[in-house]
Structures are given as structure tokens and as C-alpha cells.
Amino acid sequence: MITATKFSQTYNFGFIDESTKKEIRRKLLKAVAIPGYQVPYSSPEMPIARGWGTGGLHATLSLIGPEDIFKIIDQGSDASVNACNLRDFVKRMTGCRTTYDTAEATLIQTRHRKPEEILTDKQIIVFQVPQPEILRRVERYEAKTRQMHAEADYAKMWVALYESYVKFGAIMLGAGYPVRVNGRYIMTPSPIPRWDVPNLSMAPCLHVFSAGREKRLHCVPPFTKVEPLEFEDVKFHVEEFRDIVCAASGGDKAFMDEIYESETSRKFVMNDSNFMDKVRAGTRPPQRLFTNPAA
Amino acid sequence: MSSSSPTSAPAQVAPLNDADTGWLLRVRGLSKIYGEPISNSVQYTGPAHGTNICPETDAIVACAEISFDLYPGEVLGVVGESGSGKSTLVQLLYFDQQATAGEVQFQAIDEGQTNILGLSNQRKRHTRSNLMGMVYQNPRDGLNFSFSAGGNIAEKLLMAGNFHIGRIRERASFLLEKTEVPVKRMDSTPDTFSGGMQQRVQISKAIANSPPLLFLDEVTSGLDVSVQARVLDLIRHLQRELGVSMIVVSHDLAVIRMLTDRTLVMKNGRIVESGLTDQILQDPQHPYTQLLVSSLL
Secondary structure: OOOOOOOOOOOEOOEOOHHHHHHHHHHHHHHHHOOOOOEEOOOOOOOOOOOOOHHHHHHHHHHOOOOOEEEEEEOOEOOOHHHHHHHHHHHHHHOOEEOOOOOOOOEEEEEOOOOOEOOOOOOEEEEEOOOOOHHHHOOOOHHHHHHHHHOOOOHHHHHHHHHHHHHHOOOOOOEOOOEEEOOOEEEOOOOOEHHHHHHHOOOOOEEEEEEOOOOEEEEEOOOOOEEEOOOOOOOOOOOOOOOOOOOOOOOOOOOEEEEEOOOOOEEEEEOOHHHHHHHHOOOOOOEOOOOOOOO | OOOOOOOOOOOOOOOOOOOOOOOOEEEEEEEEEEOOOOOOOOOOOEOOOOEOEOOOOOOEEEEEEEEEEEOOOOEEEEEOOOOOOHHHHHHHHOOOOOOOEEEEEEOOOHHHOOEHHHOOHHHHHHHHHHOEEEEOOOHHHHOOOOOOHHHHHHHHHHHOOOOOHHHHHHHHHHHHHHOOOOHHHHHOOHHHOOHHHHHHHHHHHHOOOOOOEEEEEOOOOOOOHHHHHHHHHHHHHHHHHHOOEEEEEEOOHHHHHHHOOEEEEEEOOEEEEEEEHHHHHHOOOOHHHHHHHHOOO
16 A cells, blocks of 8 residues: 655654755855845745744754754743744754753844853854844835945944934934944844843854844854944943842843832843843853943 | 037037146036937937937937036036036036946046046945035935934035044034034924025035035025025135035026136037136127026016
């Protein structure tokens, strides 16, 4: 009797079919070769809606192998709904081991944060990006922004920063601060807080930024210079959590979440859940901290 | 190339000598044709035919075979009716549009050895932001209305590699003061300004990097007479102070008379007469110029 073996396995390893994975990997190689340059890619259909982390999944699933250990965080937390669902999905589609431990993971997918702990050259971090085009804030047309990138014509971006400083006395960009990569392209670091921006520069790990809805991916390869845009007299600053300690772990010097308890009181807890657990356990992992320039 | 051959140029156009030196900008055979030109498009159009539309293909010959020299510190007027190609001419020189044919040499670039129309986009932009300035008839073409007046000037300074906010603001205040815009209004957007103020902000932006060459395209059209007079006064004052060369496009002979040393008269995309402004206004040779001068109110 003939048995149909072709469809005995419901999905390919990592859900995406091999030829599409190959296409995404080729685009990733191109993105690594041209740091900060947005490479268009296929963005195949996923079982979640575009804009809900599909870009991150594409990169993750085309990079992941059976021996990888996968970690996924959403706003620093391993336990948020989006992270849990995507973790379950990746686990079901690959059978890979998953972890909460930042140091143990070989592949980390993230939304809105880079872990506090220093990542090594054995790790790849994949950022989910909602809007890969940093110039979209100042220029509506895609054809125009692509030309601006091609010619390194970033005056409009600079004017937007100037305007922000003049209007508010500071550059009011909490997340997604524009950075120049390898002295050439200006890119969005995805909506990570300014706190994380200096940690992209000269880092040993590979950063992959992937936007599923916009069908673009870009990379910051290991040991690549990433500079936030700043003026000679108005420098880039990270968030300062002066005199603030984490209510759960008692630690400081990490990106904090502000939690309102009642109408009168509030407390702060570390945003990176795995980092907080380690601090609480008394094994604070190595961190790279940025010191703001003196005013 | 002999653009001064007697057959192609009418007698009213002063002959050009390619051996002349000391020029700042040299334009030879500049043409812009929209649509599908055929080899005879240029021949079938022009003042002799009273049209700039090619009868065979409907291609529009916006300007053709424009040749002139501009000298340092000189103010050159371009006058003509609407549709005569005068705005197209400055837009070609400022790289707003791509020329169909012709050569432009600019002393500030490779000492005038290069045809600047063939530069890379990057060098064109550098030239536009550092070595040229443009004031458009409509401030909305020259200013970004979502940025403040100071931000608009800052754009030019940032393009030139000035990344110090303190110094940018100092320079912007200086320029606004010079053009009589209240410095207090520096951080307001231009749409809260009057037309005359918008025009003055545009002038500040154009001269932000002290370029050697300035294009003024119908700067005072659309302003009321008293504001017109002040803007013209300002331009004349700046010209004297900075010694910048200018190409002033206008359909208004009064503006041309007030500002310019030398004038080109254009009709149907061609230069029909050129010479000293006073001479052209006193003793116009070409029938079209005579008509223009006689219709001066």
C-alpha cells in the first residue's frame, strides 16, 4: 500500500518553507554587509497579523537551528502575553529549547528593549521593528527617503532635532532615537529607550532589526560603531534614574518601570525581568553603563 | 562651440566671446524641452513662430539655446512674459529641473572646468546648499512650512556641516536682523508670517552660507507695493554689502530697472535681446522689447 509521507509533517521546521528562509537569509547577509541599510524582503504570511512581531519571527525562524536556545522578551519581560505566545509558537514549530536566562540563550527576540546583560559573540538579537524608516517623520514619500539615504542627505532629520531642541529645550525622543551606523546610514534602533542606544555600539553580538509589515530588515553587525545624532553643544543623554532603586530587587542602575500604586505613591521596578531576577538572587550580571556628559 | 554665429543669433543679442575670462557663470546652449522633441522642434519654435510648442509632436520648448556669461558681483535681469522660459532658466541653473541640453560652468566648481549639469546628485546638492541661493516667487517652494523660520535657515547651515545649535542660532538671528525680520519670531513657523516677512525669511535662508551666486525668481510679485519697495531695497542693500552675483527673473520692468546692470529679454524660450539695462529700457531694438517697454505703466 502506498502511504503519503509528504504531508505527514504538518509544517516545515521553523514554519517557513526552506526557499523563503533562504531568501530571508540572503537579505540578512546583505543587511550585515551594509550596516544600517534597509533591505527589502519577502515578509511571508505568518499565523499572526503583520505588525504584531512578524518581522521578528521571520528573522528568528530563518536563523534558528535545532540546537539553538531561544529567549523572547516584550518590553523587557519574558512573561508578557506577546512574548509568551510567540515563544510557544517558535517552540512548537522548531522543538527548540527555550529559556528566560539571557546568558544561556543563543537567539533572543525582543520588542522595545535590549537586555541589560552584556551579550556575547555567540548570541544574536532580533528586534521587532514597527517603522524601519527613521526619515518617515520628516519625509512622507518612500521614493524620496530612499534617495535621501542613497545620497546621505540627512539635513531634514537634523532640522527636526534642532526644532525639537528649540521648542522644548531638549531633544524629545524617548524611544527610537536616530543613530548613525558605521559613519554612513542613519537608522532607527527600533523603539528601544535611549538607555539602550549606547549598548548597540561596538557590541560583540549581531543585531537584526526586522519589520514585517513594512517588509524591511537592517542589521548592526558585531563591533560596529553606532552613534546617536547629537549636536556639538547639545549632547545625547540617556534616562537618569537618580536616587531610584528597584522595589523588587533593591538594585539600581538599570532601566526602570514606573508603577503607580495608588493616588499618592509610586514605585519603580527594573524593566528587564531576567536581569531583576538575577539581581534579586545576588548575582548581578555584567552591564555596560553609559555616563551622561556633564551639562 | 560658436554660439555667437550670426545666423543663429539676432542682431539685438550681444555677441559672446568664449575667450572672455573673469566670468563667474558661463551658460552655453542651455535647453529644456518637455514631451517628445524631434530634431526640428527647436527650429519650428521660437519668437519667429510666435510659439514654443512644436507643431509636430506638441513638445514644449521651455527654453532653448540660452547662452550668456555672468560676472562676479553683477546683477543680471531676465525679463519676459509668462511662459517665456525665464523661470525654467533659473530652475535649470539651480538643479530644480534637469536640462535637455547645454553646458553650465561655474567658477566656484573645479575653477569652471566642469559642466555642472553633469555633477553627481550629491555634488549638486552641495553646490545648491553652499554655493547658490534661490528665492522663489512662492515662499512655499523655498521654505518648509512645518519648520520654524530659524529651522529653515538652520537647514542650510546644517547642510554645510555646522552642527552647533548655539552658533546656528547666532547666525540665524544675524540673518533675520539683516533682512528685518523680528528675531523674536525666529521660532515661529512661516505660515504665521505676512507675505513680505516670508519672502524676507526666504532671502535669509538663501544667503545663509554667503553663496557667491543668488537666483531671485519673481521675488516681489504678489507683494503689495510698499512691501515690494522694502524687499527690493533690502536686496539691493545685500547685493552691495555682500557683492554677490544675482540673476533676477521678473516680468516687471520696474524691478529690472531698479536692480539689474544687464538684462536678457526672453520670448518663447529664446533670448531676443540682451544688453545694458538702461540701454534696453531707453532704446529697445527688438519689436517684443519695444512692446514691453511701451506697455510699462
